[in-house]
Amino acid sequence: MKNLLKGAVAIVAVFFSTQFANAQQKLGHINFAEIIQSTSDYKTAEGQLKTLSDGKTKEIQDMVTIYQTKQKEANDKLRNRSEANKETVDPEINKLGQELQDIQSRIQTAQQAAQEELGKKEDELITPIQRKVAEAVSAVSKEKGMAYVFDISSTNIPYFQGGEDLTAAVKTKLGISATAAPAAPAKK
Template identity: 40%
Template sequence: MKKFINAYFIAAALLLSATAVNAQQKIGHLNSQSVFTSMPEAKTISTTLESLQKTKQAEIEKLQSAYTLKYNAAVAKNKTLNEANKETVGKELQAMGVELDGLKKGIDQATENAQQVMAAKQGELMTPLQTKFITAVKAVAKEKGIAYVFDDNAQQSANNLLAYDDGIDLTAAVKAKLGIPAGAAAVPVKKS
């Protein structure tokens, strides 16, 4: 019985000490959007992506213009249709319809390709930036003895921090770790 009581007290002591250790862990938060938009690389990435988007948009507009020209030609050809030329004009209209279908598929394929290229380029450019950001967050958290860091950015309803009281705001410390001056202007984020 005495062993049972000793085991009980040891277990209780371990449980209480684990609870006390957990209660002492610090929690921090930061605004990732504020940090990302202040990083010098953000402007370069934004400019590169905008340029690529304009190039892809111009390619699609060129295809759409060709489609519009062919469509207008088909409409004009259809107006010349009468009983005398029904067979000849009908075949020409049918051929134009096949061309229009091909152009439409080309536009759809170019649009899909543009989206894939944009996503790949964004991933290529953002991955090193995200790695640099995470490394800085981890370093600041370790320096300040913080066990958990939450992002209080409410962008696109992805906020994982609903409320905090007396948490440590690490936004300025992470910016400093990344070498971003205190008053650095953020890169404007354009909504697509």
């Protein structure tokens, strides 16, 4: 009977110590996106991406201008087509039609290639920044003894109260002024 009582007391003690330990776990939260956008690396990457995007947009716009010029030329030929000149105008219109299809195909290919190139460049530039910020978050979380840290910028947390906001501490760890405003989101 004494052994049974001692066993029960031991189980209760373990249960309460586990509950006490769980109650002592510290929770924190960060705004990962804000931290990333506050880094100078992000601002540099954003500038490089904008330059690349503007260049690709200009290339595609130049192709569209050529397309529009050819289309106007084809429409003019169609308007001026008559029974008398149809044997010379019809082959020209057919040729312009084929050129328009080719240009349209090149435009679509250029748009897809530009999207892929921009995506790869974004990954190339942003991934190291994300890794650097994640390492800083881990370091600050360990320093502050956090059991859990939630990212409030991307996680669907409908409600939270309490917990420690580690955003400023992570910014400080990264050498970012805690009052620095995040960069405006990139326009797509």
